[in-house]
Amino acid sequence: MRRRRSPALDLLGLVVAAVVGFPVYWMVLTAFRPANEILSLPPHFWPGRPTLANFSRALHTETFWANVRSSVLIGVGTVLVSLVVGALAAFALARFRFLGRRAFVVVILVVQMVPLTALIIPVYLLLNDVGMTDSIAGVVLTYLVFTLPFTVWMLRGFIAGVPVELEEAAMVDGCSRLGAFRRVVLPLLAPGIVATSVFALVQAWNEYVLVYVLLSTPTKQTVSIWLVSFQTGFGTDYGGLMAGATLTALPVVVFFLVVQRRIASGLAAGAVKG
Amino acid sequence: MSADRVRRRRPSLLPYLLIGPTVLALVLVLGYPLVDMVLLAFQDMTREQLFSGAAPPWAGLDQFRRILGDGFFWTVVLRTVVFTAVCVALTVLCGLFTAQLMHRVSPWVRAVIAGVLVTVWAMPAMVAASIFRWLFDADYGAVNWTLSLLPGVDLAKHNWFTDPWQGFAVIVAVVVWGALPFAAITLRAALAQVPAELEESAVLDGARPFQVFRHVTLPVIRPVLLMVTTLMAIWDFGVFNQIWLMRGGQPEREYYLLGIYSFIESFAVNRYSTGAAIALVTVVLLLAGSVIYLRQMLRTGEIE
Numbered sequence: 393m394r395r396r397r398s399p400a401l402d403l404l405g406l407v408v409a410a411v412v413g414f415p416v417y418w419m420v421l422t423a424f425r426p427a428n429e430i431l432s433l434p435p436h437f438w439p440g441r442p443t444l445a446n447f448s449r450a451l452h453t454e455t456f457w458a459n460v461r462s463s464v465l466i467g468v469g470t471v472l473v474s475l476v477v478g479a480l481a482a483f484a485l486a487r488f489r490f491l492g493r494r495a496f497v498v499v500i501l502v503v504q505m506v507p508l509t510a511l512i513i514p515v516y517l518l519l520n521d522v523g524m525t526d527s528i529a530g531v532v533l534t535y536l537v538f539t540l541p542f543t544v545w546m547l548r549g550f551i552a553g554v555p556v557e558l559e560e561a562a563m564v565d566g567c568s569r570l571g572a573f574r575r576v577v578l579p580l581l582a583p584g585i586v587a588t589s590v591f592a593l594v595q596a597w598n599e600y601v602l603v604y605v606l607l608s609t610p611t612k613q614t615v616s617i618w619l620v621s622f623q624t625g626f627g628t629d630y631g632g633l634m635a636g637a638t639l640t641a642l643p644v645v646v647f648f649l650v651v652q653r654r655i656a657s658g659l660a661a662g663a664v665k666g
Numbered sequence: 667m668s669a670d671r672v673r674r675r676r677p678s679l680l681p682y683l684l685i686g687p688t689v690l691a692l693v694l695v696l697g698y699p700l701v702d703m704v705l706l707a708f709q710d711m712t713r714e715q716l717f718s719g720a721a722p723p724w725a726g727l728d729q730f731r732r733i734l735g736d737g738f739f740w741t742v743v744l745r746t747v748v749f750t751a752v753c754v755a756l757t758v759l760c761g762l763f764t765a766q767l768m769h770r771v772s773p774w775v776r777a778v779i780a781g782v783l784v785t786v787w788a789m790p791a792m793v794a795a796s797i798f799r800w801l802f803d804a805d806y807g808a809v810n811w812t813l814s815l816l817p818g819v820d821l822a823k824h825n826w827f828t829d830p831w832q833g834f835a836v837i838v839a840v841v842v843w844g845a846l847p848f849a850a851i852t853l854r855a856a857l858a859q860v861p862a863e864l865e866e867s868a869v870l871d872g873a874r875p876f877q878v879f880r881h882v883t884l885p886v887i888r889p890v891l892l893m894v895t896t897l898m899a900i901w902d903f904g905v906f907n908q909i910w911l912m913r914g915g916q917p918e919r920e921y922y923l924l925g926i927y928s929f930i931e932s933f934a935v936n937r938y939s940t941g942a943a944i945a946l947v948t949v950v951l952l953l954a955g956s957v958i959y960l961r962q963m964l965r966t967g968e969i970e
Contacts (some may be wrong), residue, residue: 405771405779408764412846413782415797416789418808422800435808477687484684496685498960503696505956507904509925510945513932514699514706520716537695544688569680598790600907605933616792620911630800637793648788 419641422634423447430631446635458611459618462528466603466614467596469532470539471589477536478543479585483573485544486551487559503541509601511537516605526608534602539592546591550584551577590647597644615640706942713936722939729943738919739927739944743951746903746923749834753902756842758895761849768854780851787847795911798840802826827913830920837921840908845901849894856890857883896956903952924948 422430424442450456485493515534516525524530554577562572600616607613613621619636707729711722733739764783768776789797801809810821827833860883868878884891906925913921922930924944932941 401767402771402775405767405775408767409775409779409782412764412779412786412843415794415801415843416782416785418801419793419797431806433806433811435806435811437808477691480684481688484681488681488684490681493681496689499692501960502953503692505900505952505960506696506700506949507900507925507952509904509906509929510703510949511696511699512929513938513942513945514702515695517702517706517711517716517938518699521719533695536691540688540691594788594790598792600792600910601929616790619792619796620915630803630806633796634800637796641789641793644790645785645788648784 419634419637422630423638425631427631446631447639449629449632450635450639453618455610455613455618459613459615462607462612463597463614463616465528466531466535467593469528470535470596471592473532474536474539474543474592475585475589478540478588479547479578479581481544482547482551483577485548487556500541500544504538504545506537508538508599512601512605515602519606525606526612528607528612531603531606534606535596535599539595542595543588543592546588547581547584550581550588553584554580587651590651594644594647703942703945706939707946709939711938711942716936716938725939729939733940733943733947742922742924742927743947749838749905749923750899750902753838753841753845753905754895754898756838757845757849757898757902758891760842760846761853761894762891764846764850765853765857768850769857783847783850786843787851789844791844791907792911794840794844795908798836798843799912802836830918833912833921837905837908837912840912841902841905844908845898849898852890852894853887856887860886900952900956903948903955924951 421439423446424439424444426441426443426445429436429440481496484490485497515537519525519530519534524533558576558580559572562576563569567575597614598616599614600620603614604617604620607617619633619640706722708725708727709722710725710728714720715722764779768779771779801807804810804823804825810824813819814821826836864882865878868882873881904925905923906929909917909921909923909926917926917930925948928941928944928948930941931944932938
């Protein structure tokens with residue numbers, strides 16, 4: 393179909409992009425601004441004299457690096473555990489018909505509907521009972537609630553995309569069922585694993601309520617708590633807050649870009665190589 | 667169940683061993699707490715039992731009697747439902763609009779919009795809330811100044827959070843802004859599946875743009891639209907972070923939604939059982955609302 397493209401629509405598209413993108417632009421702009429330019433009326437909508445003062449103030453808050461470390465530990469721990477545990481279940485779902493499969497699928501889906509805020513109280517009490525309230529391992533364990541079902545569901549789709557014939561060929565050549573999975577399917581899953589772990593990592597990185605309740609030691613707390621405490625600590629220091637927000641968002645933006653490329657490279661390409 | 671597969675292989679323990687760890691983890695971190703939450707709602711757990719480790723006394727339906735008999739609880743339920751409906755409607759409408767727009771603009775404009783959407787998608791909720799707090803700042807916020815340019819509008823020093831209606835308008839803006847990329851990109855993928863020939867012939871037959879949308883486009887994108895709507899509803903019903911941050915960790919009673927209410931009852935007032943009862947009501951309301959989503963997903967899970 394010959395689609396008529398009108399300049400008016402293009403212009404509308406650019407306006408929409410500008411409106412939707414403005415908050416991000418404003419965040420970055422404010423983060424690089426000296427205080428007297430931030431607190432000015434009328435506001436300056438274009439870059440003026442950029443400064444790194446806000447960033448250095450944000451980076452020099454007492455707990456910043458400890459909080460980054462804690463966020464990374466929690467994120468990586470959550471991703472590793474949910475990948476190892478989830479990949480097995482995803483393999484079972486994608487490749488076997490077994491009694492209870494449907495029930496398992498229902499559970500995986502229903503679980504994703506339980507709001508995290510509803511679970512805070514019993515999870516807190518549970519970890520309190522076993523003395524794990526102020527521990528990073530406790531948080532990792534808790535995060536499995538939302539990363540695991542998601543990982544299973546995502547990986548199931550990716551595994552289903554790998555032709556069974558590849559596995560059967562390996563089994564004809566003498567591999568066991570799991571051996572075929574490890575040698576044939578797993579290498580082809582790389583893009584799927586990257587995509588899944590990035591999404592899980594981002595969720596863990598962004599989560600706020602649970603860590604707020606569970607972790608009380610300031611150095612164990614995560615970046616999202618740092619961002620909030622920063623706000624009260626500095627009152628209405630918007631320059632510092634926006635610098636902190638930029639720092640918090642930066643890794644996530646990078647991850648999103650990585651995932652996009654990985655998914656674009658696609659499963660099919662890998663299967664042909666195999 | 668495919669008979670052909672069963673014949674090919676002996677039924678084995680392997681799939682059960684494979685899902686075993688997942689089942690175990692879910693029972694531990696989800697099943698147990700869920701059961702505990704239900705039990706808790708029928709008990710009376712306070713700070714005292716938390717520290718002594720003693721079993722909380724049973725309270726029967728007392729918690730439910732208390733919250734269901736409280737007018738404020740119903741105000742919060744109603745507020746949550748309205749909030750969710752407004753957020754979902756706005757997100758889906760804006761998402762559809764953006765998706766349609768992306769469908770029609772030149773490729774380079776589409777790339778610009780897609781880039782912006784992905785960047786916004788990557789913004790953590792806490793970051794988004796921080797930005798909007800700054801945008802709507804009473805003294806130096808860009809929004810007050812810009813809106814004051816309109817004739818007859820003077821918003822200098824206007825505090826958006828004094829009036830809960832205006833405050834919620836800001837909160838809705840954050841939530842919709844954060845959810846728009848997911849809605850727009852998913853719906854755009856669905857729109858790409860609508861055969862161009864169908865739309866074209868409908869136009870040739872004299873259908874107006876709205877009729878084309880209603881009778882040609884909508885039936886194709888319906889499943890995706892349904893999925894996006896339900897997912898949005900589930901997320902918006904449990905909104906917590908944005909309100910929590912925008913009200914500086916101490917939301918006023920006018921800003922309570924079910925999630926906030928349950929949290930405050932538990933961790934600020936230390937009435938864990940009341941909090942659990944509110945959470946239980948929330949989950950039941952949500953599950954009732956999301957049966958549609960479940961059926962849709964089950965269908966995709968079975969076909970392959």
